Amino acid sequence: MxxxxxxxxxxxxxxxxxxxxxxxxxxxxxxxxxxxxxxxxxxxxxxxxxxxxxxxxxxxxxxxxxxxxxxxxxxxxxxxxxxxxxxxxxxxxxxxxxxxxxxxxxxxxxxxxxxxxxxxxxxxxxxxxxxxxxxxxxxxxxxxxxxxxxxxxxxxxxxxxxxxxxxxxxxxxxxxxxxxxxxxxxxxxxxxxxxxxLGRDPGQRVLSGEFQRGSSTEIDAVIGMFDLKGFTSLAGDLPGPELINMINDYFGIAVAATQAHGGNILKFLGDGMLIMFNLGSIEKDARAALDAAAEMCRVISARNQERLAEGLSTTDWTLALHAGHILYGNIGAENRLDFTVIGPAVNQTARIAGMHRSVGQNLIFSQVVQQAVPEAEHDMVSLGRYMLRGVATPMELYTIYRPQGTMPELVPYVED
CATH class of the missing domain: 3.30.450.40 (GAF domain)
Known part of the structure; x- marks a missing residue:
């Protein structure tokens, strides 16, 4: 030896x-x-x-x-x-x-x-x-x-x-x-x-060396803004731990649905989150985004029934989707950077998100998303054409038709 x-x-x-x-x-x-x-x-x-x-x-x-x-x-x-x-x-x-x-x-x-x-x-x-x-x-x-x-x-x-x-x-x-x-x-x-x-894709990019201030990539993607409805009033009524458990419950469902269909969570924004689908083409991105939205509809509906049976507070949600050309990269100060997205498509997604109360629908998406997905995959219904603040031309908005009984009644909108 x-x-x-x-x-x-x-x-x-x-x-x-x-x-x-x-x-x-x-x-x-x-x-x-x-x-x-x-x-x-x-x-x-x-x-x-x-x-x-x-x-x-x-x-x-x-x-x-x-x-x-x-x-x-x-x-x-x-x-x-x-x-x-x-x-x-x-x-x-x-x-x-x-x-x-x-x-x-x-x-x-x-x-x-x-x-x-x-x-x-x-x-x-x-x-x-x-x-x-x-x-x-x-x-x-x-x-x-x-x-x-x-x-x-x-x-x-x-x-x-x-x-x-x-x-x-x-x-x-x-x-x-x-x-x-x-x-x-x-x-x-x-x-x-x-x-x-940071999210799966941003995290991998930063770890591989993409952390220089101002570095960015031009991509075409679908941007989504998910939000919990009436959260401000709930925050005033619920004890802190119960509020945190509730938001984690709903966010867990939305994150799982997004990631299961190849999307990335870019950031959490209080009671909402910014998501992105960048799978290589607008057609793939739009299909994945709508599939994720349909899953959110189904799972959140079922979870709300469970929460009611458990005596827990429930809320509803909204999701706005739009597609376009964006800048994806590092933005901020020298000692505090954020890996995020900017561009007109992001701003327009925010404007679409502001239309949920007017159109009375949880899910709304732009014509760009609608045209990228075959009609047979989802029963898409036009909500009409609207002039959105900061957008020069009218934009037609859509939702997915859900037959009666497949979703709970819409919770009345409450200003946050």
Whole structure:
């Protein structure tokens, strides 16, 4: 068997290279485990947990076994920690600030930690775990909300378990593994947060380098303005948490419908949002926008019935759609930029959005959108021609006909 220096010297340069390349954590960990086995480590199982910067998931776990390879699992944020977490060696290490934990899976450890009992039943003989923090040592540790860092465990099924040389090897390479993971997770964190706060397409563009002030792209797209009706009066009547839950409920439906049909959420505007469909042609954009609108009609209608049955407040919505030539890019000050859209088509969409009360329809769209979609796909009905403020020529507006019984009655419009 190679000595420690030789084994470590073959792993560490490779891990540094992987960290610089940021190829992906799952591939890195899978190959890391395979290399350990090739170097003579009697490794049967490996597990690593790392914090995630995501509104839905608090962490991510990677598990590797000699027979099945690598897999991963996202851990959803929970108000009450899972029982399995509270009774795990990792929790003990964070709670008592232990740098390492090792067990030969004796009876006392198996009764204290159900995981170790399960591993023993499956043939494990030795368990070794390490923690690595990415923050200052004087920062308090909350095991239910861990700070940045990684927790990892290695399990052997060899009769003799891990040798002292094996443990020394793991200790030697673990900080380098942590550094590579930190590099990769920082890029993943940037990607996740940019897409969550800017939108999928703007986030990808900014991450790829499109962040120079004034940089923009000229595109043809469908622009949409979604709004919740009567929200100002609801804001005065509902408690804050109930109001936030309600707006998140409706926005969740509108966002899901938009993204399911290839659209992007450009920004939230109080009780509304600005959306864009840019799929390569006005025909594709218009079709996707109307399909998304039809889905919003159906799902919000069903959700309103559920909310009424649950004794929750309900509201209605509006959506205005228009298509045209726009500038898509970075606008703002040197130290505060926004990735958004500007141009006459955007302004005209806002003017169309101001017509919902006059025409008495939730969904209205311009003739440009109507002409781009085959009539057979949606039963489109003209609402008439209107002179819109700031628009030189009359604009014909349309909606989708919904037979009686497919939608609830329109909620009376309330000035916001």
């Amino acid at each position: 190679e000595c420690l220096d030789e084994r470590a010297s073959s792993l560490i340069p490779w891990m540094i290279d992987q960290g610089l390349r940021s190829s992906g954590r799952q591939d890195l960990l899978n190959t890391f485990c395979e290399k350990l086995v090739d170097l003579g480590l009697p490794l049967w199982r490996f597990h690593l947990a790392q914090r995630a910067f995501h509104p839905k998931f608090g962490g991510i776990g990677y598990s590797w076994t000699r027979s099945d390879g690598i897999s991963h699992e996202h851990y959803e944020r929970r108000e009450t920690p899972r029982e399995a977490w509270l009774k795990s060696p990792f929790y003990l290490m964070l709670e008592t600030e232990l740098e390492f934990f090792r067990s030969d899976l004796a009876a006392d450890d198996r009764s204290r930690f159900p995981l170790l009992g399960e591993l023993k039943t499956r043939g494990a003989t030795d368990y070794f775990a390490l923690t690595l923090r990415f923050t200052e040592d004087d920062v308090p540790i909350d095991p239910n909300a861990p700070s940045e860092g990684v927790l990892a465990s290695w399990t052997s099924d060899s009769a003799d378990g891990f040798s002292e040389a094996d443990i020394a090897l793991l200790r030697a390479v673990y900080p380098v593994l942590g550094l590579a993971l930190k590099s990769m997770s920082n890029r993943q964190m940037a990607s996740d947060l940019l897409q969550i706060y």
